[in-house]
Amino acid sequence: MSTTVTAKGQVTIPKRVRDLLGIVPGSKVDFRRAADGSVVLMRTDQARAASRFAKLRGHAGEGLDTDAIMALTRGEA
Template identity: 60%
Template sequence: MSTKVTTKGQVTIPKAVRDLLDLKPGSEVRFRYNDNRDIVLERADGERPPSKFRKLLGHAGPGPTTDEIMKMWRGDDD
């Protein structure tokens, strides 16, 4: 993924990166070096957006308990 620098020194952050960092208009970002001297782009507020899986947590309802799951696996009948 690459982008060009404008004559004003600006770049457009690709949509995939904006989505990954959950950036909205007005969000502040920070550029920093990591230990390998790579440049890292991160949210300036330090927040880490929830993972795709974390966003889905709880959407399927409470689900069965561990004991109920074990009974199903074992084929236990009450």
């Protein structure tokens, strides 16, 4: 796929690339130079996926105090 640069330095991102990256009007994109010298187009406004640790975060439950949690842990409940 190729495109033409305008006098203002603008280009049209081909539809197949926009569809692949989910780029819609108002999307933010970034251009990064890779180690091999190529330039990579990335969408930057997407929410980052939660890490495997973030998915595990939570709490013991509503209304449980430390003594109640310890009793459950020890099997005293």
